[in-house]
Amino acid sequence: MASVLDLRRRIRSVKNTRQITRAMKMVSAAKLRRAQERAFAARPYARMIASVLASLVRRADPYDEKTGEPASPLLVARPEKNITLVVVTGDKGFAGAFNTNVLKQARQFIIDRDGVDIDLEIVGRKGRDVLRHSYPVASVDEDRRMAEGSRRSREARVEITGEHGGILERLSFDKASHLADTLVHRFIAGETDAVYLVYNEFQSVIQQRMVVKRVLPIREVGQEDVASARELTHEEREELAKSARTAGVSLSPEDTHEADAEASKFGTANVDYIYEQPPRQLLAALLPRYIATQIFQALMESVAAEHAARMTAMDSATNNATDMIDAYTLTMNRLRQAAITKEIIEIVSGAAAL
């Protein structure tokens, strides 16, 4: 049986832990707010690229009328014999089930596509740490990484071809576009027949889902090509909402409808444009940028989702600590009372004996 002193020590230690988790929650909340703002600020560009592309596709036939040749190799769908899967996890833990969920979804994807060769591109240190245990790293000729046929040979059905740890911390468009370039290159070279992205989509704190999305080949511009998705459960949403409220993060994102509508007008005015370059050429130049924007957007949303998950995890940790302190305090008080009562009984029975 623990003594009053032991319990007091336990309580002090749990109180310290609670302070840390509370601080971590507030830090995550602040980071979440910033990540959310960044994701919103980036929307006009993404919208504009998508809308100008959609309008170009309408005006310029993406496939040549006579030869049927596509304007860009990125539009060509091939049978999916070799797939590249980009797994977007976080760099750090302590974010509840965030990383586990992404990895679960990725594993499911690999299991579902039995008999298909899969290359993994891993974003985030956590994913790398876990997936390295399960899959071998592909042997790639580093000097000729971007060149055709850089792959030496395939040893297993699932191999890790790239690891991108630490790009999320100070995420910039350059880094996302570098990753996109690698993927586009590989797709054009025929090393891969499709590129999928598995990540945590983030619309607002309570609107999130885990999605597997195809980014290459491009089926239809501006249309999401979602292979599978997992929505938040009711409990998860409640928890997120609760922790956001206590941390002072607004649940409803800023109203961006007006700005979005404005952005979607880009390049779509109802006039005959003069094209400085042939529309097909414009189309071919824009498509790789479109991929880069999509990946940038996905990474940014994943960062926001990670902070939201961490905030929630830290919120429940703080609550658990409070519960524990309450329980220990109760036991401690009871023990103390028991000791006092015992002493009184001793005195009383001693007095009665006289």
Place this chain on the structure above:
Amino acid sequence: MAEANAMHVRLVTPDKIFLDGYADAVSLPGRSGYLEALYGHAPLLTELGAGEVALHGGEFDGRRYFVAWGFAEVLPDRVTILAESALEPQEISVPEAQAELERGQRLWNEAGEDGARYQEANAIIHQAEERLNAAQGSGHNQ
């Protein structure tokens, strides 16, 4: 706030709306050469190469930004520029651009018969040269 002949100019980068305001004229580094848009310009879509976007008149008179790649829509009363990055001349690092130029020249020398690599090298050289020009241009004007 818009004056009679002012165009609404927006410069949008992947991170944010970089600039949003009014100007009398905008010059753009089109892929096939610089072009200047004034109020009432015919609707135009163009890809931008590496070079400077310059604004004349209005609240941002004389502002110049270096863009590496972009895409622009010109309408009679507004210009919208999508740029992968926008830098002010003083933000450009000359040594970095110089190093990039040398890298491009090295690639150019190594390219040999490979057309794609040759093109890539040319693109790098062009971008670095434009960047240097933009950086030095600011020195002359000040």
